[in-house]
Amino acid sequence: MHLSVLVVALLLLTATPIIWMAFSQGRQAAILAGEKHMREMSLRLIEGYRNALEGGHEAVALASTVPQLAVAPPGDLQPKVQFFLEVLRSVSNATSVYAGYPDGSYLLNTGRDYVRQSLAAPAGTAFAVRLLAQGKDGGIVSTLRFLDGQARQIGERPFERTNFDPRQSPWYQTALRTGGPVSVGPYVTGTLKVPTLALAAPLKGQEGIVVGTNIHLQTISRLLDARQISPRARSYVVGSDGELVAHSDPALMSTILGAWSGGGGAGMRSLDPSLDVVAGLRKDPAYQTGGLAEADFAGERYLVQMAPVSVSGLFKGSSVAIVVPLQDLVAQANRLLVRNLMIAAGVLVAGVVGSLMLSRVISRKLYHLADEARRIGDLNFAGTDAPHSWITEINTLGGALSASRRAIVQFALYVPREVVRRIIDPEGGAAVRGRRQEVTALFTDVRDFTTISEQHSPEEVVDILSAYFEMLNTVAEEYHGTVIQYLGDSIFVIWNAPVADPQHIENGCHCALAMKAAVDRLNETNRRSGRPELFTRFGVHTGPAVVGSFGAIARQQYTAMGDTINVASRLEGLNKEFNTSILVSGAVHSAVADLFDFRAMGMVHVKGRSGGIDLWELVGSNAR
Numbered sequence: 340m341h342l343s344v345l346v347v348a349l350l351l352l353t354a355t356p357i358i359w360m361a362f363s364q365g366r367q368a369a370i371l372a373g374e375k376h377m378r379e380m381s382l383r384l385i386e387g388y389r390n391a392l393e394g395g396h397e398a399v400a401l402a403s404t405v406p407q408l409a410v411a412p413p414g415d416l417q418p419k420v421q422f423f424l425e426v427l428r429s430v431s432n433a434t435s436v437y438a439g440y441p442d443g444s445y446l447l448n449t450g451r452d453y454v455r456q457s458l459a460a461p462a463g464t465a466f467a468v469r470l471l472a473q474g475k476d477g478g479i480v481s482t483l484r485f486l487d488g489q490a491r492q493i494g495e496r497p498f499e500r501t502n503f504d505p506r507q508s509p510w511y512q513t514a515l516r517t518g519g520p521v522s523v524g525p526y527v528t529g530t531l532k533v534p535t536l537a538l539a540a541p542l543k544g545q546e547g548i549v550v551g552t553n554i555h556l557q558t559i560s561r562l563l564d565a566r567q568i569s570p571r572a573r574s575y576v577v578g579s580d581g582e583l584v585a586h587s588d589p590a591l592m593s594t595i596l597g598a599w600s601g602g603g604g605a606g607m608r609s610l611d612p613s614l615d616v617v618a619g620l621r622k623d624p625a626y627q628t629g630g631l632a633e634a635d636f637a638g639e640r641y642l643v644q645m646a647p648v649s650v651s652g653l654f655k656g657s658s659v660a661i662v663v664p665l666q667d668l669v670a671q672a673n674r675l676l677v678r679n680l681m682i683a684a685g686v687l688v689a690g691v692v693g694s695l696m697l698s699r700v701i702s703r704k705l706y707h708l709a710d711e712a713r714r715i716g717d718l719n720f721a722g723t724d725a726p727h728s729w730i731t732e733i734n735t736l737g738g739a740l741s742a743s744r745r746a747i748v749q750f751a752l753y754v755p756r757e758v759v760r761r762i763i764d765p766e767g768g769a770a771v772r773g774r775r776q777e778v779t780a781l782f783t784d785v786r787d788f789t790t791i792s793e794q795h796s797p798e799e800v801v802d803i804l805s806a807y808f809e810m811l812n813t814v815a816e817e818y819h820g821t822v823i824q825y826l827g828d829s830i831f832v833i834w835n836a837p838v839a840d841p842q843h844i845e846n847g848c849h850c851a852l853a854m855k856a857a858v859d860r861l862n863e864t865n866r867r868s869g870r871p872e873l874f875t876r877f878g879v880h881t882g883p884a885v886v887g888s889f890g891a892i893a894r895q896q897y898t899a900m901g902d903t904i905n906v907a908s909r910l911e912g913l914n915k916e917f918n919t920s921i922l923v924s925g926a927v928h929s930a931v932a933d934l935f936d937f938r939a940m941g942m943v944h945v946k947g948r949s950g951g952i953d954l955w956e957l958v959g960s961n962a963r
Contacts (some may be wrong), residue, residue: 423448439505441547445471550708570669579656773887925953
C-alpha cells in the first residue's frame, strides 16, 4: 500500500469521528440551549401574562373598596375620574377602568392610543371618559368627555350608541352572581367593540355596583413574541375551552380579533395545527402542570413547552404554549457541521496534497535506498553514500545502509564475491552449505618465488604480488571463475561453484591460457622496469568435489575439498618436472579435446594416489 494512501486514510479516520462528535455534541447542545430558552421564555410569558392580569386584579380589588364609587354618576364624578386615571397610569396593560350601577348608569375611563383613534378623540386627548347617566326625562344619556394629560377636559360630545346597557354585560352579571372577583373573556366590549379579557368584582358593602378593568387581547398578543427563539417559533394562550385566546403571529391574531369582534371565537382551533397536539398534551396527566414535550405535526418534529396560568383562581384552565420546530434549534449545529465539513474538506485536500508531496519525498529517498540496497546485494559498490534527508528516520536508515555497504565491501575483499552475494541473499544461505558437485579447479604457482623474496624487501614483494594477483583475479572473473584462496604466491580458482557453469571445463582452460598470456605481458613490463620476472605454472583438473563453507563455528571459509582438488594441485607441481607451464588431466582433455591444442605427456603417478593420471599439456586454443 502506498504511503500517501495510508496518510489520507489516517486523515479520514481522524477527521471523521471528530467532525461527527462535534456535530452530535453541537446538535445536542443546540437542543438543550433551545429547551432552556423555551423554559425561560415560558416563564417570562407566564410572568408577563400574570403581571398583566395581576395588575388588573389588584386595581379591581382596590376599586371595590373605594366609597366614592358607591354613588351613581354623575354624582362625585370628579373623584371617580381622578381615581380611574390613577389606576390607568399604574396598570400599564389595562385598556380601561369602569363601573356599572343597578340603574343602568356606567362610567368608563380609558387612555390607550388605539382607543383614542377608535373614538375619534380630538388632538391632545390623553384619556376618554364615557358616562351613562339618568337624564331629566328618565332616559339614559350617553356622553364622551376627552381629557388631556393633566386630566383637564378639552372636549365633550354625545355618544351615539345609547342602546348599551352595562347590566347586560357578562362581567356585570357574573360578578353579581358569584359575589366575588371574576374573570370573563374573551368578550366584545360594548363601547369599543374590541375583544378583551375582563376582571371585575362587586363593590364591597354596595349591592348591584360592579367595578372592573379590561385588558385588550392585542396586549396579550404582544407578550407572546417568540421570534427570539426562532423565526418560526410561535406561542399562544389557550383558554379552558381549548380555544385560542391570543397568538404571537400578528396575522393569526388579527383573525382571532376579527372572529371575536364578529360575535365569538369558537372554531379557531383550525388556525394553528399545533393546537390539537397541545390539547392532547393538556389531557395527559404528565403535562397537566406543564412541561416540555416533543411532538410531530405538519410532517415535522416540534418541541412544545406548556405552562398553566391563572391569577388567584381567575382564568382557571388557561395555558401558555410555546411551539418551536426542532430543526430550527439544530439549524445552527447544521450550519456548523457544513462549515466544519468545508473546513475539514479543505484540511483534507491540503492534507492529501501535503501527504502526496511528503510521500513523494519520502518515497524518492526510500527508492534511492532500495536501489542502493539492490546494488549492494549485487556487489555493485559504485556510487556514493545515501544523500542527507531532513527526515531523521531516513537518515538513520541511510546511515545503516552505508555502514552495511562499507562492511560488505570489506567482506568482499576476503570472500569470493559470489559467495558474499549468496550469503547476503535472504534466500541464498543454503548455497554456501557443503554439497557434492562437479567442479573444475585451477592452481597456480610462481617458480622460485622464495629466491625472489630473498632478493627484495618485503614492501617490494607485497607490491609485486599485489599487481600480480590483481591481474590474475581480473582474468579469473572474466572467465567466470571464483578465486577461492590466495596461498602465498599461488591462487586457487574453481568453476561451476558457487554459480553453475555448464562450460566450466572450457572456461577453466581459457582462463589458464589467458593467465599465462597476461603473465608474459607482465614479465615484459617487469624486465623494462627492473622488476623480477614471474614464471607461473598452472594445473587444471575436473571432477567431483564437496563445495561449501568449512571450519569452526566461529570462523569458516568457503572452499572446495576432495580428490579433484588435490589432483589439480599436484598437476601444478608436475610442471616443474616436465618443464611445462600448463598441465591438465585426461578428464579435462576428454571433455574439450576438440577446442584446444594439447600435447600428450603420458601416464604419471601422483603423490598420494595409487593409480596413474593421464597427463596433457595445454598448448593453446584452436577456436576459430
